[in-house]
Amino acid sequence: MLWYKAWLETRWRMALIAAVLAFVLFQVATHSQKSMDGVAMLTSLQFMWMIIPLSMAGSGVRTENPFRAAKGIQGSIYYTMSLPVSRLQLLAVRAGVGLAETGLLIAVGIGMAAAAFPAVRMIPVNEAASYVMTIFVCGLSGFGISTLYATFLDQQWQAMASMLTFFLARGTIFGLDGARWSRFDFFRVMGEASPLVTHGMPWVAMGVSLIVAAICFAGAVKVEEARQY
């Protein structure tokens, strides 16, 4: 039933992100319809693919209620905490629902692109699958960062803070000496170095993303279990 509650709490945000996604797709399509093939079309959505997990990781246990989040910690959180469930369970369900929504949005996004643009349909199925997998796994790092922030920041700050952190950190680490570290750059492989371009799986970058995500999740669990309400 926690799943049901998490879904009720996040469905509007998901609808919002879906609308943004549709808008971006439309923009990309209308501005560069002629000059772009399917591959360029999808890789130009790189930022969008990252923003999805960053936003859908959403709230921790603390900011469960988006309508009241602005007023600080209070209210229905006490009802949730009074249920016989552990904090790990609460966090896991949140993350599970967020991940499912992320996967769905990516699938829908690519589906929309494929439906609207014949060029996308020209991409071989196995490459498309590698691409989707890369986006999802590399998105996990952003999802992890966002989940960690959600354990101690209110919702309106959490989304912004996680985006800033992600893009700044990534820019600093990989931007300064791009050539040397580019193998590990899990953001680059969602775009210019995606399997659609390189025709191979970016295993190293995906591994780095998973490590970042695992560290963030572990941190989030620690924060959540120590938290006093």
Add this chain to the structure above:
Amino acid sequence: MLLRINQSSGIPLYQQLMEQVKHAVETGALRAGDQLPTIRKLSEDLVMNPNTVARAYRELEHEGIIELRHGSGAFISSLAGWKGAWKSGLTKKAQAIVQAAVEKLVAQGLSAEEIRRLVESELAQVADGKSLAGSEHE
């Protein structure tokens, strides 16, 4: 049966309940064999604690006013009925005594409030002596 409890009077609620049942027996409002409401019913009607009602019933049984029959509830005991009849005669006499005393005090210029305070103070001493004696038994 009309029972009224004053929660904030400072007099223990179970004692108030006991007094009221005894009074009802004295006035004849309750007679031998009459059934009292169940503990649950009475506690819901008066919105008071069921444990407190149970305590009052236990004490009343101890004093022989009521009988608790397992499964069927509380009844005024036949002994209480007899005591009640005897007491109602006593009550009439007592009333005459109190009436005379009050008239005398009023004649001497004491106000109703002063008389009430004097009586209450005397009663509190009597009640306290009783409860101390009772606690020694426990």
Add this chain to the structure above:
Amino acid sequence: MSDFAIEANGLRKSFKGRAALDGLDLRVPAGSIYGFLGRNGAGKTTTIKVLMGMLRADGGAARVFGLDVNDPQKCQEARKRIGFVTEGKDLYPYMTVEQIIRFTRPFFPRWRDDLERRYLKMFDLPPCKKVSALSKGMQSKLMLLLGICHGAELLILDEPTDGLDPAAVEDVLRELVAIAGAQGTTIFFSSHQLTEVEQIADSICIIDKGRAVVAGVLDDLKAQYQRFRVVTENGLPSGMRWVSGVEQVRQEGRALSILASGNLEAVTAQLELLPGASVERFPVGLKEIFLEHVRSDENALV
């Protein structure tokens, strides 16, 4: 199985150096309706949060059904058997009455469908209305329904009647008394409303500055406490040494007002020995007991 539904020993909790609980002791007998009284900020809510595992105590121990609540797993075990009721506004505003019942039910295997139907009807709760659209009284009743229907052995209520009108308060109190009578549920409720505590509690604890200052069976406390009014010929002899039991002595014009918390015979004897004393005795209500213990009084001589 312990005779106490809740037991706390020397519970401590501070926030930023300020002690909210300062060695609290608590014993709530199973099957009792227990009034947890204190002023705002006395530590009532902090205590409840510790019992529910929302806060971790800094020191001391607390057990619910004998389970240590500082251990998250044991506390979760205990929560299966606890109905938790706070102000109704703490429910999910975006769910309907029916949704929140459906949401809550699976957490508690002993959910009582019969009680659910009964209370839905009795409280006149509209199943399809959103929680946010309910009145405060209705929200509180819904919260009470959720707490009662999961077949809890212990109800913990944090100021359950706060902000309700008198008729709704009476309804809530009646239901509490009814479930205590029908199921033997232990009811632990915090309040600063003396009248409602006096009305339905059989045992109480008065908490002040994070400590229990008075605790016990309410009727026994009332029998122990008494106020004396003494008028003497020439006031009190200087350096008077009071017998034990005298809690407070106050000058009220010519008279002395004395509050005693026991040892009443000795107190009476001592007072009657004062030259020309006339001694009167009065019963003491919960309000006086409460005020005596939570208020510092400048007029007090003892």
